[in-house]
Every structure is written in C-alpha cells, then in structure tokens.
Amino acid sequence: MLFNYKGHRIFAFSDTHGMHRWLYIPESADILLCTDDVVPGFGKDGFDDFSFWLLSLPARLYIFVAGNHELFLEDTPEIAESPLPKKVVFLHDSTYEFDGIKFGNISMRSLQNKSLNVHLATNIDFLITHIPPDGILDDGRGSIPLLMEVYQYRPHFHVFGHAHSCGNKSKGGVYTEYYNVSQFDDLRK
Secondary structure: OEEEEOOEEEEEEEOOOOOHHHOOOOOOOOEEEEOOOOOOOOOOOOHHHHHHHHHOOOOOEEEEOOOOOOHHHHHOHHHOOOOOOOOEEEOOOOEEEEOOEEEEOOOHHHHHOOOOOOOOOOOOOEEEOOOOEOOOOOOOOOEHHHHHHHHHHOOOEEEEOOOHHHOOEEEEOOOOEEEEOEOHHHHHO
16 A cells, blocks of 8 residues: 655555565555565565565665564564665564654564553554554454554554455544555455
C-alpha cells in the first residue's frame, strides 16, 4: 500500500513468502516498510535473496520488522543486523525517526508473550508490527495487548500483515488508521 505522508511516498508490504520478485513496487516510493514474512519457510533460506532484491529498489529508506517466519532475527536482536544489509533499519521494540516521520515497532516475540514489557513511545506516525490488533483486519489472529497499546498511544497509522485473507485492506479508526499490507493472496494468483 502506498501512503503520501509529509512529503514522502511510503510503500508498505508484508507476507511475500519468497515471492517478493513478483511484487510491484511503485518507482516513486522513497520509503519502503516491510512488516514481515519474506521467506518461504521458517528460517534463513531465501533471506539473502530478499535482502539483495530489497536494496535493488531505489528508495531512500528501508525499514524491516521480523514476522513469525523471521524469528531468527529476534532470537538474537543484538546481532540481527548481520543478516540484514547495513542500509536497512531493523526495528525491534524500538523507534526510528526520518525526516520528521517517527516509526515504531513492538516485536513479534513481545506480542507472542501476551504480556507486553515494551510500550510505545508517544507521537508515533507509523506503528509497524507483524500481528494485527485484535478484531481489526485480523481474521481472528490479532493481539489484545497490541490493541490496548494502540488505543493508549494512538499512532497515526498502524501497518501490519500476518492475516493473509485481510491483505490490502484498510480500516479507519477514531485516532488511528489500520492497514493490513499482506501481499500473500495477491501474489499467489
């Protein structure tokens, strides 16, 4: 999905599961947000190919968060940058600011633990997670603790994937706009 925000064209996607080379990325996108599940299995196979492909795209900023297929990155977050190219920002229970846009993440492991030890910073423009919040474009696979964090901290946008059947859909909220950017079903066609 493409966002026009604060003078940038931001393209967000997830759940390519090894089919990333078939994904259309608008050439005008200068920020790429990948929210997860880029490998076909559960491990490192295919991750180098994804990284090479990602950096072949002419963006100014690349942001990546791990999904349930890339938990190897979260198991050792202090060395997670080693399989990722240095130009890619890996968000893991952290925030990153670029040209006045603040990006934040609550990691897959933190969400799986069901009790959050990580809390969002205030004034987040884009919250990027793998799992959706409970009841919002989630196909019954969302997180209640994440929903509570979103309600409390009110990011402008919440971008996620994981629930393939709800991919490329959005839902407006009172304070936050929600986007499931899963590409899996579209890429399988």
